[in-house]
Amino acid sequence: MPETKKFSLETHLKRLRKIVEEMQSGKPDFDENIKLFQEGSVLIQEAKIFLDESEMLIRKLTAAGEESYAGELDEE
Amino acid sequence: MQTKMNIYSVTQLTQTIKFLLENSETLQNTWVSGEISNFTKHSSGHVYFTLKDDGAAIACVMFRNVAMSVATLPKPGDKLEVMGSVTVYPPRGNYQVIVQAIRLRGQGDLYQKFLELKSRLEQEGLFDPLKKKPLPAFPRTIGVVTSPTGAVIRDIIKTVRRRYPHVKIVLSPATVQGDQAAASIIRALELLNEKPGMDTIILARGGGSMEDLWCFNDESLARTIAVCPVPVISGIGHETDFTIADFVADRRASTPTAAAELAVPDSKEIRKSLQQSGIQIRKSLQNFIDFRKQLIDDFQFRLEQAVMNPLEYARGELAVLSARLDAFDVRKTLQRGYTITLAGKKALRSVKQVKRGDLVMTMAADGQFESEIRSVKADA
Numbered sequence: 233m234p235e236t237k238k239f240s241l242e243t244h245l246k247r248l249r250k251i252v253e254e255m256q257s258g259k260p261d262f263d264e265n266i267k268l269f270q271e272g273s274v275l276i277q278e279a280k281i282f283l284d285e286s287e288m289l290i291r292k293l294t295a296a297g298e299e300s301y302a303g304e305l306d307e308e
Numbered sequence: 309m310q311t312k313m314n315i316y317s318v319t320q321l322t323q324t325i326k327f328l329l330e331n332s333e334t335l336q337n338t339w340v341s342g343e344i345s346n347f348t349k350h351s352s353g354h355v356y357f358t359l360k361d362d363g364a365a366i367a368c369v370m371f372r373n374v375a376m377s378v379a380t381l382p383k384p385g386d387k388l389e390v391m392g393s394v395t396v397y398p399p400r401g402n403y404q405v406i407v408q409a410i411r412l413r414g415q416g417d418l419y420q421k422f423l424e425l426k427s428r429l430e431q432e433g434l435f436d437p438l439k440k441k442p443l444p445a446f447p448r449t450i451g452v453v454t455s456p457t458g459a460v461i462r463d464i465i466k467t468v469r470r471r472y473p474h475v476k477i478v479l480s481p482a483t484v485q486g487d488q489a490a491a492s493i494i495r496a497l498e499l500l501n502e503k504p505g506m507d508t509i510i511l512a513r514g515g516g517s518m519e520d521l522w523c524f525n526d527e528s529l530a531r532t533i534a535v536c537p538v539p540v541i542s543g544i545g546h547e548t549d550f551t552i553a554d555f556v557a558d559r560r561a562s563t564p565t566a567a568a569e570l571a572v573p574d575s576k577e578i579r580k581s582l583q584q585s586g587i588q589i590r591k592s593l594q595n596f597i598d599f600r601k602q603l604i605d606d607f608q609f610r611l612e613q614a615v616m617n618p619l620e621y622a623r624g625e626l627a628v629l630s631a632r633l634d635a636f637d638v639r640k641t642l643q644r645g646y647t648i649t650l651a652g653k654k655a656l657r658s659v660k661q662v663k664r665g666d667l668v669m670t671m672a673a674d675g676q677f678e679s680e681i682r683s684v685k686a687d688a
Binding site: 241245248249251252255256262265266268269272273276279280283286287290294 | 586590593594597600601603604607608610611612613614615618622
């Protein structure tokens with residue numbers, strides 16, 4: 233995400249924690265609640281996409297690593 | 309006149325001789341030195357030989373269990389020192405030494421010298437475990453001091469190449485047997501120390517007799533090893549051989565091949581452990597991700613709860629309000645059997661709202677009808 237601020241999973245989680253706490257406190261009025269919900273939903277989507285992509289990357293890298301091990305062992 | 313004389317039987321006489329010899333302290337568990345002749349190894353495993361010198365000869369028997377424990381069996385012409393006890397063999401009327409241990413002549417002296425030097429150097433602190441240098445885990449260059457010919461250098465190169473192919477091996481040839489050996493080994497070690505980048509030095513020699521390995525008990529060699537700035541691994545002789553060089557070396561390997569194994573890591577092991585680390589890293593990353601996925605699911609749940617609760621509450625309020633509104637609904641009135649009459653848009657509540665000729669609309673439960681006012685009469 234170069235067009236916006238750099239994505240950080242931990243920052244997202246921190247913000248989400250805050251949003252949920254605030255909403256559960258019952259302080260915000262209805263409109264504010266909806267706004268917070270919208271913001272939270274976006275954060276959740278972004279975090280999920282990031283985690284899925286990370287998982288795929290790890291799978292790809294491990295697969296590549298295992299292949300290279302197998303290749304070297306075959307030479308012997 | 310000789311009738312009174314005591315006459316022994318042969319057996320009785322032999323028994324007496326046997327008793328005298330076998331209870332004599334000087335003839336039991338004693339060392340005797342001589343040269344071997346008439347050596348016979350019986351199929352039973354027992355060994356028979358004669359020990360002789362210029363003036364005499366004595367039969368010796370080495371039973372199977374002793375013969376098997378001797379590193380190298382003696383051969384005719386060997387000058388031996390034998391430890392054993394004199395016994396008598398009555399059927400033949402001869403005596404013999406039952407051998408318990410043998411050593412080459414002079415070996416006893418050598419061993420004594422070895423022990424003296426060992427304890428002296430030990431007291432000086434040359435064997436101090438704290439002074440021993442650790443071996444580099446991943447050496448780039450290994451120096452080998454050994455004979456340039458023979459199996460030892462080949463075994464070392466083979467072992468090192470198999471385990472850790474990219475390491476550089478520098479051979480510093482030395483004579484490893486004989487009078488010149490110690491000096492030759494010292495020179496070879498010094499040559500290696502002059503070379504830059506030396507990580508580990510292997511000092512090796514194949515198996516041999518105690519005399520063969522004697523050069524490794526040299527005091528100057530011990531001191532050279534002690535001050536050697538590069539860690540030294542000794543691999544001299546077999547498992548059971550210990551030399552001064554072994555004690556002073558930074559690590560002692562039981563054989564030259566074992567020394568080579570100590571000197572370099574096994575790249576297969578390294579690869580395996582790298583693979584293990586890879587799996588570990590992947591696992592912990594996966595755990596990290598799984599944990600955060602759960603966290604996010606939880607947030608989503610709480611977020612939805614937090615937004616839905618007030619919504620549900622509002623919906624509830626709405627239901628109550630609409631029920632109350634319903635109570636005012638005209639249709640409910642009509643359904644109960646009443647009608648409502650409107651003039652224009654206003655419900656009629658008073659005669660004053662109409663006059664003769666006005667058109668009014670009346671609503672009933674099942675429809676509506678229009679009427680014209682024919683007369684208006686107010687109550688008195």
